[in-house]
Amino acid sequence: MNFNHLLTERETKQACRNKTYKICKWKPVSEGRATAANQIHFDMICDTCGCRTTKFMHFREYDVHQKIIKEEVYGVQSS
Numbered sequence: 001m002n003f004n005h006l007l008t009e010r011e012t013k014q015a016c017r018n019k020t021y022k023i024c025k026w027k028p029v030s031e032g033r034a035t036a037a038n039q040i041h042f043d044m045i046c047d048t049c050g051c052r053t054t055k056f057m058h059f060r061e062y063d064v065h066q067k068i069i070k071e072e073v074y075g076v077q078s079s
């Protein structure tokens with residue numbers, strides 16, 4: 001699964017300094033944790049070049065992606 005849509009183009013450019021952002025393939029490696037001001041943050045890593053970044057988003061936006069993020073982090077649960 002591709003999670004690149006969780007990051008904006010600007011964020012991927014900042015995270016990948018060697019200009020590989022166009023081929024980067026991001027995936028979440030931690031579940032979201034709450035921070036102040038209704039923000040959730042979680043870590044993402046790039047499979048292509050190994051770079052890391054911390055993604056911040058509003059908890060309502062995180063809610064939309066929560067299921068696929070947990071499946072990626074903990075393994076897909078078949079119910």
Ligand SMILES: [Zn+2]
Binds near residue numbers: 021024025046047051
């Ligand atoms: Zn990368």
